[in-house]
Structures are given as C-alpha cells and as structure tokens.
Amino acid sequence: xxxxxxxxxxxxxxxxxxxxxxxxxxxxxxxxxxxxxxxxxxxxxxxxxxxxxxxxxxxxxxxxxxxxxxxxxxxxxxxxxxxxxxxxxxxxxxxxxxxxxxxxxxxxxxxxxxxxxxxxxxxxxxxxxxxxxxxxxxxxxxxxxxxxxxxxxxxx
Numbered sequence: 001x002x003x004x005x006x007x008x009x010x011x012x013x014x015x016x017x018x019x020x021x022x023x024x025x026x027x028x029x030x031x032x033x034x035x036x037x038x039x040x041x042x043x044x045x046x047x048x049x050x051x052x053x054x055x056x057x058x059x060x061x062x063x064x065x066x067x068x069x070x071x072x073x074x075x076x077x078x079x080x081x082x083x084x085x086x087x088x089x090x091x092x093x094x095x096x097x098x099x100x101x102x103x104x105x106x107x108x109x110x111x112x113x114x115x116x117x118x119x120x121x122x123x124x125x126x127x128x129x130x131x132x133x134x135x136x137x138x139x140x141x142x143x144x145x146x147x148x149x150x151x152x153x154x155x156x
Contacts, residue, residue: 043113050111056085057095057107058119058127071105071121 060082064073075087078097086094098106103123110116118130 046112047115047117050109050115050117053086053095054107054109054117054119056082057087057097058121060085061097061105061107061121065121065123071103071123072099 057078060078061071061073063081064077065071073081075097078085078087087097088094090096094109096108098108104121104125106118106120108116108118116131120128120130122128
C-alpha cells in the first residue's frame with residue numbers, strides 16, 4: 001500500500017495552465033451575464049418598497065378620512081392608525097405628506113434607486129398615481145384636480 005502511494009505522489013499530474021484559464025474565462029462570462037440581472041432585481045425591489053410605503057400611508061389617510069371626513073391627519077394620527085409607517089418631511093427618507101386644504105392630500109416617496117412615486121387623493125377627484133422628478137418641481141406642487149372625465153396631467 002505504501003509503495004502504491006509513493007508511486008502516486010511521485011507522478012507529475014495536474015491541470016495545465018490553459019485548462020485553468022478556460023475555467024476562469026467561463027466563470028467570468030457567467031458573472032458578466034448574471035450581474036446586470038441582479039442589479040435590475042435590486043432596483044425593482046427598491047421601487048416596490050417605496051411604492052409600498054406610499055400605499056401604507058395612503059391607507060392610513062383613507063382610514064382617517066373615513067373617521068373625520070377630511071384629509072390631513074397629523075403624523076401622530078397616522079401612526080396611531082398604522083404604527084409601522086415612515087413619515088418625514090424628506091421624501092428620500094420616508095413618505096412626505098403635502099396637504100392642499102382638507103379635501104386633498106399628496107403623498108411622495110423617493111426610492112433608493114432614485115425614482116420618485118406620488119399618490120394624490122382628492123375628495124372629489126379620487127386617487128391618482130404619478131411618477132415625477134421631485135427635484136424639478138415635484139409631482140405634488142401642482143394642483144392635480146382632474147376634470148371629470150380624465151386624470152390630471154402627469155398623473156394616471
């Protein structure tokens with residue numbers, strides 16, 4: 001048995017440099033194909049998270065409206081309705097609430113990927129969704145009161 005092991009260890013066998021380079025090349029090609037897909041998945045997840053934050057605050061605002069017949073709940077009121085929501089004046093951190101009187105409210109959130117998402121709720125106009133560049137004036141600064149038959153400009 002020892003003789004066989006000595007003979008086995010004495011032989012010069014292994015992979016050649018070309019074989020190792022081919023394996024490294026194949027791994028590099030697979031990584032080059034996979035990384036863009038994963039980055040796209042990450043961006044989509046960040047956008048969905050921001051949209052979910054806006055939707056949670058929207059539901060809390062609607063619950064407040066059901067009780068008080070007016071929009072414009074304070075942060076404390078909204079946190080009483082839904083304790084897990086994130087509210088802040090900076091939409092890049094959490095959902096920003098913009099009040100336009102007691103009959104309309106606009107909710108805005110910037111995702112980590114840089115996309116801005118807004119929801120406008122009006123007592124008579126319903127709910128409208130927008131995606132706008134907040135640095136260029138923002139989706140909530142204009143009065144998106146729609147005509148009776150269609151959504152306001154920039155809103156769907």
